[in-house]
Amino acid sequence: MTVHGWVILGDAVTKRVNGQEIIITAGKSGDLGMAIRAWEDNERHRMAHELGNLGRLVNDASDRLRQAGDS
Template identity: 85%
Template structure:
């Protein structure tokens, strides 16, 4: 069985992401769907944060330039 790219085998699901095999288990709750959604939410937040890092670096550099110019 597959679910949005996940291969589900009993209480575990696997998916290959960026060449790395991800394995999710149902855990104590026994709800594999919830475990997959939680992993996908965490991954979405991680990616958004990492994609925002260059913007934060540029903003910090521009702020330092403005401060240096104003002194």
């Protein structure tokens, strides 16, 4: 059975993300839905943080190029 791309295997779910197999268990709460939402929220925050870092790198490189052109 699958839910939003997750494959349910008893008390665990799996999903392949960027070539890596993710396995989540229900944990102490026993609620797989809550475990999936928590992982997806954490992944969303991680990706936003990394995208912000990449944006800062691009902006810094752009500023350096602009400054080098002004010299």
